[in-house]
Amino acid sequence: MPSTYKCLGCGRSFDDSRGLSVHKRSCKKLTGAATDSLKKRCRNIEIQQAAKVRHREEEQEAQRRREEIRDSTTEADDHDVSVSSIITLYLHNFV
Numbered sequence: 001m002p003s004t005y006k007c008l009g010c011g012r013s014f015d016d017s018r019g020l021s022v023h024k025r026s027c028k029k030l031t032g033a034a035t036d037s038l039k040k041r042c043r044n045i046e047i048q049q050a051a052k053v054r055h056r057e058e059e060q061e062a063q064r065r066r067e068e069i070r071d072s073t074t075e076a077d078d079h080d081v082s083v084s085s086i087i088t089l090y091l092h093n094f095v
Contacts, residue, residue, distance in 0.1 A: 005020040009030025
């Protein structure tokens, strides 16, 4: 068991853990370090959320493009079927 307890923020020493505990609540240097750490963490969360939103938007755009391609392919297939049906009917009527 240590004989003294030291504040990591300001370096002040205390004879017991209770004194250190009470001091930590008001230590300006310790509070400032915690505030800086909290601000950095909040900024990291904002960056992560922005990346998720960007990724979600990119996925939605890719899905929209796939649907457009599928729809245009379906329309072309429908057109090909219609043309081939007309040709078949035409040839059938004249044969």
